[in-house]
Amino acid sequence: MPSSKTKHCLAFEHHDHRRCQSQLLSAARELCHSRNIRLTERREQVLQILLQSHQPMGAYEILGQLNRNPEASNIAPPIVYRALEFLLELGLVHRIECKNAFIGCVHPGHASTAQFLICKGCEKVAELDNPTTSLQQEASQVGFMIDHSVVEITGLCAECQAND
Amino acid sequence: MPSSKTKHCLAFEHHDHRRCQSQLLSAARELCHSRNIRLTERREQVLQILLQSHQPMGAYEILGQLNRNPEASNIAPPIVYRALEFLLELGLVHRIECKNAFIGCVHPGHASTAQFLICKGCEKVAELDNPTTSLQQEASQVGFMIDHSVVEITGLCAECQAND
DNA sequence: ATAAGTTACGTTATAATATAACATTATGCC
């Protein structure tokens, strides 16, 4: 899974990545503190790895990052999956279903709904931020109680179309 | 994966299942014929299994069904995955990403877009039929060229809410 | 402060899902 590729695509072209990361991390800490929930070191490590990458990562890729650290090596899959489960529950992280991968949430607050544009060219993923879609409204009207909803739109971003 | 559970939920309550199946199968045959594409026996077998179930099935579950047939047993995963790939491409089958499972399409024709209501209670899945969502329009307007889009709304159907 | 209860983490093994690579058979076309 290439992670440092052609940075030429999708919504987050010009932004201060370090600042964005640290803001999201602070927000996560505050969220957990306010809810009296423990953002432990492990959980924070996993969140940081995802926020740094800013792109979807597989669980084993995250695991690799954790084990890159020479001290405290040899971490096993369940640890990553448990941290992810925690972060997903809080909406700090989303799962990109069509890639079996995970990505840090850029708009914490909408835990139960997310929409993504997924470029097949540069493999970048942009999170959109629509509070509620017409489909969700429709579902509710039919009496379906929504727990979680996912929209994944795959295709080619403008840049990648141009580069063909 | 329970497949014959509490049939009490979601959109397709009252319908003639056998008829629905055979209609979809005919439609598939016609589609392939008109496009001069081969709906081989294997591919048709897989399609039939999915249409019969009318619910999402894992690839290995399908495999199990194929191997249930005493003659011509011992079929291996790639065969199923290849048939699925073919059927997905044509939009005769959809992939339920959040379950890593596959389901026969009930509205062939919209190959590149599908929406599902997925009940956590009875595990049934209903396919909706909205041609285009506002999100897709939005994506297009941003210059994103959509290849495929997936909407998966998970929750509790009306029946399952009542049965709590 | 300590014992009891709970939550998080660590570890081992294994299950479930998916694909790579290559051999064989069938089909379409000249």
Next chain:
DNA sequence: GGCATAATGTTATATTATAACGTAACTTAT
């Protein structure tokens, strides 16, 4: 028939995920 292509078959293995059980850390009540 002979050739090219497409589909299937086969073996092995990669990738993703979880079960089950043990240990450590934190929380709370006494």
